[in-house]
Amino acid sequence: MRILTGYSNELSPGIQTKLFKYRYDVFVNRLGWELDTPMDMEKDQFDHEDTLYVVAKDDEQNIQGCARLLPTTEPYLLEEVFPELLNGMPAPKSNEIWEVSRFTNASTTDKQTSGISVGNGGQISEVSFYELLKKTIQCAKMKGAKHLISVSPVGIERLLKKCKISSHRLGPPIISNNHAIVACWINIEESMI
C-alpha cells in the first residue's frame, strides 16, 4: 500500500481518472449520495488546481482510500454548501485551517456500505482509517495547517475518539441524504504526526 499526495497537476492523469471513478463508486454508488456529478466520475467545484489530494493505492494500482484538502482561504464545502452546520459562527478563513473532505478508506473489494466509508480490517490491500487520516494531517500540516475542519457523518466522531485525536463538533448535526452529518474541528497535535 502506498499513500501519495499532491495537487491535481502533480497527479498523473491516470491516477486522477481512477480517483474520480473511485469516489463515484464509494460516494454515489455505495453510499447513495445525491451529487450533481458526471456519470462515473465524482468531481465538483472544489476539485481544482489548488486542491490537495491524498490517494492510497495498492500494489495493483487500485485506489483504496482518498481525501481532499482545501485551504479555508478559498471557497470550501462547509462554507459554501453546509453553512448551517457552522451554528452561527463565521466561516473560518485562515491559512492555518484546512478543510478535509471526500475522506474514505473503503476498499474496492469492500461490499458493505457505511455512512463512514470504513473498510474492513485485516486485508493487506487496505489502508486503515488512522493511517490515511495521519497522512492527511501530515499533508495539511506541511502546508501550514494547525486545524482541520470537515463535514462528516456523525460516526466520524467515534473514530476520531478511538484514534485519540482531539476534536469537537461545531454545532448540531443536520440530516442530509438520510444521514446525520456534522461539522468537526480537528486539532493537529505534534503527538499525532
Added chain:
Amino acid sequence: MLYPSENGLVRISYQNLSGLKFCHYYSDLHDTDETELELNDSLTVLAGSTEWISKTTPLLSIGWCWKLDHTNNSIAYIMDGEPYSNIMIIDNVSHRDIGQIKTSEVLEKFISQLNWSDEVKCFINEKYS
C-alpha cells in the same frame, strides 16, 4: 450571553448549563456493519446514537452513543462511551476552561439527569416500525 468562539466551542458554566432545557433532536441505530449482532438466548444487542439540542442561540448540541443492556432480565438503554458536543464547560468562579476531559465528565453527569431513554426508545420504535 452565549456565542461560539473562533473554534466553534460555546463556553458555559455547569450552573448555567443545568438551567437549560434540552430537547431530543434525532436518534438512530448504528449502521449494520457497526451494530453488534450477538445472539445470546435469542437476545440481540442493538446500539445507536442520539442527539439533543438546547433552545438557545447559538444551539448547544450533545450527542452520545447508547446500547441496550440486557442484564437482570430487563432491557434498558444505557450510554455507551463519551458524549460529543460543541460545549466547553468553564469554571463558575474563574471562568476558565476546565478542559475537554473534565467537560466530557460534566456532560455525562448532565446527560444522566435527562430522561432520555424513553424518548430514544419511542423515536426508534416509530422510525423502524
